[in-house]
Amino acid sequence: MDTVLQLHDISDGDVAAWHDVLAASVARDLPGEPTPTLDHVHGYLTTAGLDSHHLLWTARTGEEITAVARLRLFDGPGRNHLGQFAIDVHPDHRRRGVGSRLLETVARAARAERRRSLVVEASSDTPGVAFLEARGFTCVLSLSLLLLRVHDAGDVTEIVHAEHPGYRLTRWLGVVPNEMAETFATAKSAMGDMPTGDVDYGTTTWDIDRVRDMAEVVEKRGDTLLTVAALQNGTIAGFTELVIPVGDGTRAIQSDTAVVPDHRGNGLGLWVKAAMLDWLRAEWPAVEEIETDNAEDNEHMLAVNERLGFRPLRKTRQYQYEL
Ligand SMILES: CC(C)(COP(=O)(O)OP(=O)(O)OC[C@H]1O[C@@H](n2cnc3c(N)ncnc32)[C@H](O)[C@@H]1OP(=O)(O)O)[C@@H](O)C(=O)NCCC(=O)NCCS
Secondary structure (H helix, E strand, O other): OOEEEEEOOOOHHHHHHHHHHHHHHHHHHOOOOOOOOHHHHHHHHHOOOOOEEEEEEEEEEOOEEEEEEEEEEEOOOOOOOEEEEEEEEOHHHOOOOHHHHHHHHHHHHHHHOOOOEEEEEEEOOOHHHHHHHHOOOEEEEEEEEEEEEOOOOOOOHHHHHOOOOOOEEEEEEOOOOHHHHHHHHHHHHHHHHOOOOOOOOOOOOOOHHHHHHHHHHHHHOOOEEEEEEEEEOOEEEEEEEEEEOOOOOOEEEEEEEEEOHHHOOOOHHHHHHHHHHHHHHHHOOOOOEEEEEEEOOOHHHHHHHHHHOOEEEEEEEEEEEEO
């Protein structure tokens, strides 16, 4: 039977072994999808994420790592009831109970940390769905993953240069400039009404420190964070964020996009996203694709993404378990 070990200090060997399991797992379940790079796995294992800490385990047979598990525990008020995890079993070692053992380990640790809910994501049409359903998890949100092929997408110059009376575009790399930190924190709170199905996410309150901390976490992982915002008299009315992961950097990941409620209906969502695409093409020519996910009932965001040329890639599901 496999031995489950908790990792404390992460060595280069741990990163390499974790990477091997993830690479094999992605190749089996999501053929054609890019494999996470070693640098990416290093960042993932050494930086837990904003307002959280994480616990890591490997399962092994002899010296061979057969599976990996990571449990992220949110610490901030409003979300400290929540644990989010991922388990990957090497395809050569599946269907012999290793995933279930790691799940028991994760659930035990989450209970010990007084968590109420566990959340997890699985791609539709992969064994993750049957596994989670067999173990009593409930699907609480369906998401469409979309992909934009940067070089095939149309010219966005006209959208970027369209008049939006009273508004102007601005952009920055990494941490928000001081003079916009406060208005940016307010705009980030506009993400609060994004459709999230029945997921027990709790609440996130954004303030100046939190927006800065979030950007610093991205930087610490070695990733690059780009933000484009629409301003009206110095107030951010809408924004979009994009992360270029460390490593080969060919697939960028869309992060938050939001338009503040008072400014909705003015085409600002499309405007900031088009300006982001324009900026990316001009200064990061190595980026070939942008990946984004949309709750299936988030019609406005889907419409904006389709207009820009995003096309469906696959579907994923968020599952939840009440501890
Ligand atoms: C999902 C995953 C973790 C399962 O690991 P595993 O070690 O094969 O799981 P177990 O052997 O403990 O399976 C437990 C039960 O889940 C169900 N199950 C697991 N894989 C299944 C599959 N491919 N088809 C149907 N049912 C499956 C079965 O009910 C199984 O019990 P059984 O073997 O007695 O029939 C593994 O396939 C994997 O790493 N997938 C990629 C990553 C992922 O999707 N993770 C899940 C979300 S974190």
